[in-house]
Each structure stands twice: as structure tokens, then as C-alpha cells.
Amino acid sequence: MMLEVKSVSKSFGGLKALDAIDLSIHNKKIVGLIGPNGAGKTTLFNCITGMNPPTTGRIIFKGSIDLVGKRPDEIARLGMARTFQNIRLFSDMTALENVMVGRHCRSKTGLVGAIIRSKATVIEEMKIVKKGVELLKFVELMDYANELAKNLPYGLQRRLEIARALATEPVLLFLDEPAAGMNPQEIFDLMQLIRMIRDRGITVILIEHHMKVVMGICEMIVVLNYGIKIAEGSADEIKNNPKVIEAYLGKEE
Amino acid sequence: MFLQQLINGLTVGSVYALIAIGYTMVYGILEFINFAHGEIYMLGAYLGIIAIGLLTAMGLGNSSAFLLLAFAFIFAMVFCAFYGVTIERLAYRPLRRAPRLAPLLSALGVSIFLQNFVMVTQGTRNKVFPQLFAQNGFDLGNAKITYIQIMILVTSILLMVGLTLFVNKTKMGKAMRATSQDQKMAYLVGIDVNRVISVTFLIGSALGAAAGVMVALYYGLVNFHIGYTAGLKAFTAAVLGGIGNIPGAMLGGIILGLVESLGAGYLSSEYKDAYAFIILVLLLIFRPQGILGERLKERS
Amino acid sequence: MIKNKILEKSIWALWLGLLALPFMGKKAGILAIAILLVILLLPLLNGLIARFGISVSRLNFLSSSANWLKTNKKMALLILFSFAAILPLFMNRYFVDVAVLCGIYIVLALGLNVIVGLTGLLALGYIAFYAVGAYCYALLWTHYHINFWLALPIGTALAGVFGVLLGSPVLRLRGDYLAIVTLGFGEITRIVLNNWDELTRGPNGILGIARPSIGDFIIKQPIHYYYLILAFVVLTIFITTRLEHSRIGRAWVAIREDEVAAAACGVNVTLMKLLAFATGAAFAGLGGVFFAGKMIFVSPESFTFMESVMVLCMVVLGGMGSIPGVILGAIALIILPEALRQFQFYRLLMFGGAMALMMIIRPQGLIPSQRRKMELEEENG
Ligand SMILES: Nc1ncnc2c1ncn2[C@@H]1O[C@H](COP(=O)(O)OP(=O)(O)OP(=O)(O)O)[C@@H](O)[C@H]1O
Ligand SMILES: [Mg+2]
Numbered sequence: 029m030m031l032e033v034k035s036v037s038k039s040f041g042g043l044k045a046l047d048a049i050d051l052s053i054h055n056k057k058i059v060g061l062i063g064p065n066g067a068g069k070t071t072l073f074n075c076i077t078g079m080n081p082p083t084t085g086r087i088i089f090k091g092s093i094d095l096v097g098k099r100p101d102e103i104a105r106l107g108m109a110r111t112f113q114n115i116r117l118f119s120d121m122t123a124l125e126n127v128m129v130g131r132h133c134r135s136k137t138g139l140v141g142a143i144i145r146s147k148a149t150v151i152e153e154m155k156i157v158k159k160g161v162e163l164l165k166f167v168e169l170m171d172y173a174n175e176l177a178k179n180l181p182y183g184l185q186r187r188l189e190i191a192r193a194l195a196t197e198p199v200l201l202f203l204d205e206p207a208a209g210m211n212p213q214e215i216f217d218l219m220q221l222i223r224m225i226r227d228r229g230i231t232v233i234l235i236e237h238h239m240k241v242v243m244g245i246c247e248m249i250v251v252l253n254y255g256i257k258i259a260e261g262s263a264d265e266i267k268n269n270p271k272v273i274e275a276y277l278g279k280e281e
Numbered sequence: 282m283f284l285q286q287l288i289n290g291l292t293v294g295s296v297y298a299l300i301a302i303g304y305t306m307v308y309g310i311l312e313f314i315n316f317a318h319g320e321i322y323m324l325g326a327y328l329g330i331i332a333i334g335l336l337t338a339m340g341l342g343n344s345s346a347f348l349l350l351a352f353a354f355i356f357a358m359v360f361c362a363f364y365g366v367t368i369e370r371l372a373y374r375p376l377r378r379a380p381r382l383a384p385l386l387s388a389l390g391v392s393i394f395l396q397n398f399v400m401v402t403q404g405t406r407n408k409v410f411p412q413l414f415a416q417n418g419f420d421l422g423n424a425k426i427t428y429i430q431i432m433i434l435v436t437s438i439l440l441m442v443g444l445t446l447f448v449n450k451t452k453m454g455k456a457m458r459a460t461s462q463d464q465k466m467a468y469l470v471g472i473d474v475n476r477v478i479s480v481t482f483l484i485g486s487a488l489g490a491a492a493g494v495m496v497a498l499y500y501g502l503v504n505f506h507i508g509y510t511a512g513l514k515a516f517t518a519a520v521l522g523g524i525g526n527i528p529g530a531m532l533g534g535i536i537l538g539l540v541e542s543l544g545a546g547y548l549s550s551e552y553k554d555a556y557a558f559i560i561l562v563l564l565l566i567f568r569p570q571g572i573l574g575e576r577l578k579e580r581s
Numbered sequence: 582m583i584k585n586k587i588l589e590k591s592i593w594a595l596w597l598g599l600l601a602l603p604f605m606g607k608k609a610g611i612l613a614i615a616i617l618l619v620i621l622l623l624p625l626l627n628g629l630i631a632r633f634g635i636s637v638s639r640l641n642f643l644s645s646s647a648n649w650l651k652t653n654k655k656m657a658l659l660i661l662f663s664f665a666a667i668l669p670l671f672m673n674r675y676f677v678d679v680a681v682l683c684g685i686y687i688v689l690a691l692g693l694n695v696i697v698g699l700t701g702l703l704a705l706g707y708i709a710f711y712a713v714g715a716y717c718y719a720l721l722w723t724h725y726h727i728n729f730w731l732a733l734p735i736g737t738a739l740a741g742v743f744g745v746l747l748g749s750p751v752l753r754l755r756g757d758y759l760a761i762v763t764l765g766f767g768e769i770t771r772i773v774l775n776n777w778d779e780l781t782r783g784p785n786g787i788l789g790i791a792r793p794s795i796g797d798f799i800i801k802q803p804i805h806y807y808y809l810i811l812a813f814v815v816l817t818i819f820i821t822t823r824l825e826h827s828r829i830g831r832a833w834v835a836i837r838e839d840e841v842a843a844a845a846c847g848v849n850v851t852l853m854k855l856l857a858f859a860t861g862a863a864f865a866g867l868g869g870v871f872f873a874g875k876m877i878f879v880s881p882e883s884f885t886f887m888e889s890v891m892v893l894c895m896v897v898l899g900g901m902g903s904i905p906g907v908i909l910g911a912i913a914l915i916i917l918p919e920a921l922r923q924f925q926f927y928r929l930l931m932f933g934g935a936m937a938l939m940m941i942i943r944p945q946g947l948i949p950s951q952r953r954k955m956e957l958e959e960e961n962g
Contacts, residue, residue, distance in 0.1 A: 077845060078844075079841060079845070099849070101844050101848055101849045101850065104844075104846060104847035105847050112841075116845075117842070118834065118838035118842065119838055120838055120952065121831075121835070121838060121952055125834075129832065129846050131828075132828060132832050132846055133848070137829065138829075139824070139829060139856065142823055142824055142827030143820050143823050153828070176952065
């Protein structure tokens with residue numbers, strides 16, 4: 029078991045954005061997290077990645093590590109990476125540098141090392157660049173390596189954000205609406221990319237509103253509505269689940 | 282001793298409160314610290330002196346002290362209101378969509394500019410505010426409250442009551458509150474946000490000017506760098522009350538005035554100016570939402 | 582159409598003149614006319630500069646020399662350095678003194694650039710760290726006869742520690758709050774220096790600090806100080822450049838760009854911010870020790886809020902995050918006022934105006950920072 033979310037709740041003032049969510053995520057799968065707007069999907073990501081800790085509940089990583097109370101950077105180091113619904117790149121850095129920042133938690137040059145540029149530093153820096161280049165190639169952005177992130181087209185920014193997340197060497201990758209704003213061709217490429225990421229042995233959890241993406245690549249789908257988990261299962265099970273249909277189409281009188 | 286410090290503290294505190302309102306109103310709407318606001322207060326103090334000088338030059342110097350003072354108030358408040366609006370229009374509005382640092386630095390530049398503008402045009406030496414009222418007053422036990430102090434307290438209260446009525450009762454006031462809650466929403470429901478912002482600067486600056494005139498009257502002396510310290514203290518008051526919150530700014534000003542005056546009386550008067558900063562620092566670290574404020578929204 | 586524009590500009594000029602009326606009297610009229618002339622002529626001037634800019638870029642030798650600079654960075658640096666090294670030989674004492682001042686401010690501005698320019702933390706009380714360095718040497722000398730060279734690392738480290746102490750409680754505050762709190766700390770420092778008579782001798786300051794010496798050779802001529810500060814400047818440039826292009830520098834810039842995303846990438850935001858504060862403060866400390874050794878006198882007067890603002894302006898004017906920009910900013914802001922000595926009175930006036938104007942027309946500064954482009958072909962092979 030990779031990750032267990034145990035009765036996690038999150039309140040914002042009076043609003044219960046998450047209500048006793050239970051969730052188990054297994055190794056090397058692509059998991060879809062869906063639900064209407066405001067269902068609490070992003071909030072769940074925020075709870076898991078430490079950006080906005082849950083009000084109550086526990087989140088257990090690899091069977092023993094409790095993530096609640098850990099800082100986002102500690103969680104990243106443990107092997108969880110994410111992208112954001114409204115892209116958050118380092119806009120005035122180049123594409124390559126964005127990915128290189130992702131290597132931060134896997135490298136250790138300190139102040140002194142950086143100043144004297146010791147042999148260890150030089151080697152480490154070379155490895156960082158190498159890994160960055162490898163990842164840029166992986167997401168097919170090598171042509172843009174020296175381009176400032178803010179100058180990339182939208183679809184490529186999403187891919188760059190994925191590359192940056194991959195740079196932290198995650199075992200779990202959280203993608204928040206990766207296909208948003210993409211055209212059909214880009215979406216097709218993205219689905220390819222996500223499968224390739226899974227084949228690298230990384231578990232992918234993605235929030236998506238494009239049903240084609242979700243139904244196309246997810247081996248398991250979780251449905252949230254008003255902060256409550258209303259269904260869980262394979263694409264076919266979800267498609268035919270009356271609760272899910274009701275949540276999306278509204279109750280028919 | 283205690284009573285005396287209380288009276289002095291209330292007097293100074295109500296002046297801080299008036300300046301603090303300007304910080305708080307602007308912050309409420311633009312989420313931006315208007316560094317130049319302290320200078321508006323300084324300009325107000327000078328304008329008060331200039332106004333009375335003007336009347337004297339016109340041979341009206343012997344009219345009743347109240348008339349002179351009323352003219353000084355109106356003169357200073359009108360001009361400072363214009364200053365505030367103009368500064369917003371020229372130095373802040375073009376930067377509304379810029380990164381956060383930009384308007385702050387621009388405001389810093391404006392503040393330096395105004396200080397030195399006054400220094401260049403009015404000289405470096407202290408200016409004396411003509412003594413309009415005798416320094417006497419009532420005895421309260423072993424403390425004394427002067428007429429000037431009474432006048433400052435009364436004027437401040439009137440201005441604050443007026444402001445509260447304006448914000449709560451008029452259409453413009455309601456538009457202001459709506460804008461400070463949610464600018465985008467206010468725009469969508471048809472509020473002219475630019476006008477609201479202009480009015481905010483207008484009112485805040487006029488109140489700052491009134492504070493300036495009162496301080497000039499109270500201490501009798503003015504120079505071009507009083508805006509900096511007073512501005513910082515008033516800002517402290519605004520934070521103390523929860524920035525963006527108008528009654529909070531009033532309360533914060535009074536509290537700060539009392540702390541300073543009692544601290545000077547009982548602890549050490551040399552460190553009088555440091556009290557405000559120490560309060561400010563502690564406050565921002567431990568309770569940034571202030572006394573009346575809510576926790577600041579996190580940007581998402 | 583054009584008439585309307587002129588009318589609008591005239592109204593603005595008239596309005597500004599009117600606003601200045603109570604303070605300037607009749608001279609406000611002259612001001613209004615001057616403003617009108619300036620805003621009418623500004624577009625013309627702009628056009629001229631633009632045309633000049635185009636014609637300049639056509640000049641082959643300029644673009645080729647720019648290319649040469651890019652490819653021969655080391656060479657260019659060497660030339661620049663040799664220039665700086667022989668410069669004082671051709672200047673009189675006064676100019677050398679000004680150059681020394683430039684050097685001090687370059688160190689300060691580069692230090693502040695780490696905090697404001699790279700990490701994006703607006704610190705307004707920066708000069709307090711400078712004061713820590715200066716008073717550190719002053720006190721160490723007067724009480725324990727600790728010499729300049731020993732005081733140098735102590736003062737630098739102490740300022741760094743101060744940076745951490747001040748930084749740790751306030752770094753989670755939002756941008757403008759951080760600005761105010763650091764400003765408050767700066768003011769508290771100055772007030773304490775002013776009033777703690779037993780230790781600092783208050784406003785009278787501390788006199789009789791020893792000049793630095795190497796063996797029997799005492800550094801006392803401006804030119805001696807020039808070479809000393811030149812060494813510090815080179816050291817500062819070296820260290821800040823190395824840091825900027827390291828793992829740590831990247832984390833700083835990432836924090837400036839997006840704190841949340843940086844944390845998600847595994848950057849320990851608090852730690853990195855503290856490191857930035859400590860580093861920036863340490864350079865101020867270094868500058869402070871030098872300052873005390875140069876002036877052989879320190880008093881609270883040298884550490885006012887205006888000084889903090891001045892250093893900040895150097896960073897902003899030069900280009901936040903850009904090392905050459907910040908150096909240029911420091912030199913410009915020291916030289917200009919000296920050159921404008923006869924306008925002494927108007928110095929800060931223009932300064933404030935220019936600062937606001939700069940934010941509006943060229944917020945990225947004189948030499949905007951540029952991310953380093955990598956030559957990637959080698960890695961591919
Ligand atoms: N920081 C916050 N403060 C207050 N309320 C919040 C905050 N973040 C989210 N919410 C509220 O929590 C609820 C769930 O939000 P969330 O962003 O998780 O929805 P979502 O499922 O991601 O929706 P979408 O598909 O629109 O992205 C919403 O009602 C939202 O308004
Ligand atoms: Mg969402």
C-alpha cells in the first residue's frame with residue numbers, strides 16, 4: 029500500500045470541504061479523482077502534500093509514515109510531487125532551471141560548497157543539469173530549454189510543470205487538471221505521457237474534468253461530491269453508478 | 282501623574298487614530314501600504330501654518346482664533362485631499378497590476394520626494410505655529426487639560442463620527458465597503474472602482490491633514506521630517522487595530538497614544554519612540570490580524 | 582486628437598502647479614510651465630532615443646563587440662578589473678574618496694540584492710546590519726584592542742547572526758509586512774544605539790578606532806582604502822555570483838517566483854530565506870567593519886532609515902537580481918549626487934521623484950537581470 033488516507037476532514041470556517049475521506053492507493057497505478065466543481069478534489073491534494081493540512085484524520089505513507097504535520101518540502105523529499113490547477117511555474121526562470129529546482133531536494137550543496145565550488149559541487153551540478161535535460165527530453169521540451177517559463181505556450185507550461193515534479197524523483201505524482209486548456213492533440217500526447225510516467229514505476233493520481241482522459245487511462249477512479257467520497261472503482265463501475273450520475277447530472281425529479 | 286499621562290495619551294492617540302484611518306482605508310481596498318501617507322500629515326501641518334500666514338498677510342490676522350483655525354483646517358484638508366488623489370493617480374494607479382514591490386517602492390519614492398519638496402521650498406528650520414489659544418485649561422485634580430487638548434479630542438471625535446456615518450450610511454461609503462470586501466465583485470455589480478479608490482485617498486488624506494494641523498497647534502513646532510515617525514506610528518496603530526478595519530484604526534491609535542504616554546511617564550522617555558516599533562514588531566509576529574481584525578486571507 | 586492631448590497635458594501641468602502653490606507661491610507658475618515643457622517634450626525625446634537606439638544597433642562594431650563580450654566574459658572581466666585597479670592612479674584624493682564610498686555601497690547593495698533581488702524579500706531596515714558590523718569593530722577595538730583583521734570576520738559573522746535572529750520570527754510574514762517589521766527593527770537598532778550611553782556613547786558616537794594595518798604598514802591614504810575596498814568588492818562579486826548560479830541561488834529565485842511551488846519542489850522555504858537573510862546581512866557587516874576602519878569614528882547618524890532606502894534604491898534602480906545592474910546602480914547613486922553638488926539641496930528631491938518614476942517606466946531597472954542560458958550540446962554528446 030502506497031498511501032492511505034484515513035478519515036480526513038478539512039473545514040474552512042463553516043464549510044466542510046472534505047468530510048471523513050478514506051482512500052487507499054496502490055502501487056504503480058493511474059488513479060483518477062473526479063467530482064463536480066468545488067467537490068474538494070484540490071483540497072484533498074493540498075492535505076496530502078502538506079500545503080493545507082487536514083483538520084482531522086491521518087495520511088499514512090508506505091504503511092508507517094504519517095504525513096499530517098509535515099511540511100510540504102519534507103513531503104516532497106519523501107517522494108510526493110504535484111502540479112497545480114492554475115500552473116505555478118517559476119516564470120522568470122528558464123525551462124531547464126525550473127526542472128533543476130526540482131532537483132533541490134535530491135542534492136545537497138551548501139553555502140560553502142557553492143562558494144568554493146568544490147569538486148563534489150561541480151559533479152552534483154553536472155548531474156542536476158543532466159537529469160534536467162533528460163526530463164526535458166522526456167516531456168519533449170528540449171527545444172525550449174533556455175526559454176523563460178513564462179514565454180512558453182500554455183500546453184507546454186503544463187508539461188514543464190510535470191517535468192519539474194518528476195525531477196524530485198517522486199513515487200507518487202499528483203496532477204491537478206493536467207489537461208485543462210489543452211487541444212485534442214495535446215490531450216492525446218498528455219495521455220501518452222502519463223502512461224509513460226506510470227511505466228517508470230510512478231503512481232499517478234490525477235484530477236480531471238475531461239472524462240475521455242479519465243476513462244481512457246485510469247485504472248481506478250474515485251468520485252468526490254461535496255467533500256464526501258461517493259464512489260470508487262473501475263471506469264465501467266463508475267460510469268454506471270447511479271450516485272455518480274446523480275452527482276453530475278443532478279437528481280431527476 | 283497617571284491622569285495627566287492619560288490625558289496626554291488620549292490627545293496624541295486621537296491624532297494617531299486620524300492618520301491611521303488613512304492607512305487602513307487604503308489597505309482595505311488596495312492591500313497596499315501607502316508609505317507616503319505620513320508625509321500627507323506633514324504637509325497638512327505646514328499647510329495649516331501657511332493658511333494662517335496667508336490670512337495674516339491679508340490683514341485678517343486679528344479675527345477670532347476659531348475662525349483662523351477653521352480656515353487653516355479647511356485649507357489644509359482640501360489641499361491634502363487633492364495631494365492624496367493626485368499621488369494615487371500618478372504614482373500608484375499605473376502600478377496596480379505590477380508586482381507587489383513596485384507600488385511600495387513608488388510610495389517610498391513619493392514620500393522622499395514630498396519631504397524634500399517641503400525642505401526645499403520651506404527651509405530646513407522648524408516652523409512655528411502661531412499661538413492662537415492660551416496654554417491654560419481646566420484643573421482636574423492634580424492633572425490639567427488644556428483647551429487645545431479639549432479641542433483636539435472634540436475635533437477628532439467629530440471627524441471619526443462623520444467618517445463612520447459616511448461609510449455606513451451613504452451610497453459611496455457602501456461602495457467603499459463592497460470594494461474592500463471583493464474588488465472584482467464590486468466591479469461586476471457596477472461600482473466604479475477607480476472612483477471609489479480616489480474617494481478613499483481623498484478622505485484618508487483630508488483626515489491626515491486635520492491630524493497635521495492639530496499636531497502643529499499642539500506642539501507649536503513643525504518640521505519636514507515629522508511625517509516619517511508619525512506615519513510609522515500611525516501605521517502601527519492601524520495594524521494594532523487590524524489593518525483594513527476603520528474602527529480598529531481608531532482604537533489602535535488611542536491605545537498606542539496611551540502606551541507611549543504612560544511608557545514615557547513610568548518607564549523611560551528616551552525610548553519613547555521605540556515603544557511603537559516594539560509593539561509593531563511583536564504584534565506582527567504574534568498576532569498579525571490585530572485586535573479587531575480577522576486573520577488575513579491567504580492567497581491561493 | 583493631438584490638440585486634445587496637449588490640452589490634457591496642460592491641465593495636468595496647471596493642476597500640479599496649483600498643488601504646489603501654497604508651498605512655492607509665485608514660483609509655482611514657473612513650475613507649471615516647466616512641467617508642461619517636460620511632458621510635451623518627453624515624447625519627442627523618446628522618439629529621438631528610439632531612433633538613436635535603432636541606428637546604434639545598426640552599427641556593426643557595437644554588436645560585434647557585444648558578441649565579443651559574451652564569448653570572452655573572462656577577458657572582459659579582466660579588463661574591467663585592471664581598469665579598476667589603475668583608476669585611482671589618475672584621480673585626486675577627493676575622487677578616490679568617492680570611489681571608496683562607491684565600493685562600500687557596492688558591497689552593501691550586492692548584499693541586499695541577495696535578500697531583495699534574488700529571494701524577493703523586501704527588507705527595509707538593512708542598514709541595521711551595517712551598523713552591527715561598524716559598532717562591532719568600534720567596540721571590539723575600544724574595549725579589547727582587537728584589530729581590524731580579526732574584527733572583520735567577527736563583525737561579518739555577527740551581522741549574519743543578527744540576520745538570522747531578526748529573520749526567524751518574521752520571515753513568514755507577507756511582503757509588505759516584512760518590509761515594515763524590518764524597518765521597525767532598523768529603527769529600534771538606531772534608537773538603542775542612540776540611547777545606550779554606557780555602551781555606545783549615544784549620539785556622540787565612538788571615537789579613536791584604529792585604522793587597519795598590515796604589519797607596520799598603516800592603511801590611511803584614500804588610495805590604500807581604495808585597494809582594500811576593491812578587494813572586498815571583488816570578493817563580494819565573486820561570492821554572490823557563485824551563489825546565484827548554485828543550487829542555493831536557484832532555490833532563492835524559485836522562492837521569489839513562487840513560494841508555494843518552491844516548497845512543493847522540496848525547497849525548505851524558511852531555511853533558504855534565513856540563509857538569504859544571513860548572507861545579505863553578513864555583507865552589510867563586512868561593509869560596516871570597513872566603514873568603521875575608514876572613518877575611525879562611528880555614530881548612530883550614519884545608520885538612518887534614509888541609508889536603508891538609499892541601498893534599496895541602488896538595487897531597484899540597477900535592476901533587482903542583476904549583479905552588474907546593482908553595481909551600476911550603486912555607482913550611479915553615489916556619483917550623481919557628488920556630481921550634482923551644487924544642487925545638493927535638490928538631490929533627494931530628484932531622487933525620490935526618480936524612484937517613483939523608475940517604478941512606472943522601467944521597473945526592471947537599468948540592467949535587468951537575465952537568467953543564464955546553458956550551452957547544452959556538450960551534455961548531449
Ligand atoms: N483556502 C480556502 N479557503 C476557504 N475555502 C476554500 C479554500 N480552498 C478551497 N475552499 C473551498 O473548498 C471547497 C472545495 O474546493 P476545491 O478547490 O477543493 O474544489 P475542487 O474539487 O478542486 O473544484 P474545481 O474542480 O473547481 O477545482 C470549495 O467550496 C472552495 O470554495
Ligand atoms: Mg480544483
